[in-house]
Amino acid sequence: MESTRPLFTNTAKRKMMAGDKTIGAWCQLCSPTAAEIMAQAGFDWLCVDLEHAPTDPAILIDMVRAIEGANVQPYVRAPWNDFVTIKRILDTGVSGVVVPYVNTRQEAEAAVAACKYPPEGVRGMAGSPRAAGYGQRPMDYLQRANAEILVITQVETQTAVKNLDAILEVAALDGVFIGPMDLATSMGYFGDASHTQVQSVIESVEAKALAAGKIVGTVAGSWEQAQHLYARGYQMIMVMADGTALAQLAAERVAAFRRTYRP
Numbered sequence: 001m002e003s004t005r006p007l008f009t010n011t012a013k014r015k016m017m018a019g020d021k022t023i024g025a026w027c028q029l030c031s032p033t034a035a036e037i038m039a040q041a042g043f044d045w046l047c048v049d050l051e052h053a054p055t056d057p058a059i060l061i062d063m064v065r066a067i068e069g070a071n072v073q074p075y076v077r078a079p080w081n082d083f084v085t086i087k088r089i090l091d092t093g094v095s096g097v098v099v100p101y102v103n104t105r106q107e108a109e110a111a112v113a114a115c116k117y118p119p120e121g122v123r124g125m126a127g128s129p130r131a132a133g134y135g136q137r138p139m140d141y142l143q144r145a146n147a148e149i150l151v152i153t154q155v156e157t158q159t160a161v162k163n164l165d166a167i168l169e170v171a172a173l174d175g176v177f178i179g180p181m182d183l184a185t186s187m188g189y190f191g192d193a194s195h196t197q198v199q200s201v202i203e204s205v206e207a208k209a210l211a212a213g214k215i216v217g218t219v220a221g222s223w224e225q226a227q228h229l230y231a232r233g234y235q236m237i238m239v240m241a242d243g244t245a246l247a248q249l250a251a252e253r254v255a256a257f258r259r260t261y262r263p
Helices: 011-017 032-040 057-068 083-090 105-115 158-162 164-168 180-186 196-211 223-231 242-261
Strands: 022-027 045-049 073-077 096-099 150-155 175-178 215-219 236-241
Touching (some): 011 022, 011 073, 011 150, 022 032, 022 242, 032 045, 032 057, 032 242, 045 057, 057 073, 057 083, 083 096, 083 105, 105 150, 105 164, 150 158, 150 164, 158 164, 236 242
Parallel strands (some): 022 045, 022 236, 150 175, 215 236
């Protein structure tokens, strides 16, 4: 009996590579149920955060299932630029990886290599994991993965900005994700991404990346900010996170109760 699994296709990546705008969000609650709720909202992609959330591989695989079940692309932010960790992430069947703290061309090349099968990279070949259908027609995945998987590295330090031209020369790197808070802190403006000097640097990163034909992504604190960023050419914007959105809503409802009944 033939597998009914569809061919591995990264629709959101294709949209971004064509210059189209996409919408996504962080999944940081380590919860397949929360991921399913987010996915059913209709995002283009969701990014499970393994850098700032304690999700383990067993939970991750259920989150990926929940996201895919709503026909949304599952991406993951790796905890570090480590090829063993990235291999385990990819074997769950995710469609893309965001790699933090990449500061040089060599580090960008290592991130790309971790996501690619030989001869383009060093990812270990295996037909048995979920990504390859548990051995059911694994070549359908193995032959398509290198082209379909999205590889994004973060620009979040002054060193990365200094080496940006060389990082953007890595042909198989699909794009960069600007981390405004870390970048601001690296520049000496602790957590102040709105500072004029920080914004000037961010604009220079945007311009160079877009000129190089790369995807440019970042986070937005509000829908108004997201619209402003889309107008500047961004194709990949995190418009919210599940945990902080829940926290904000909870705080608003409690505050409303207290204003009304406990003034």
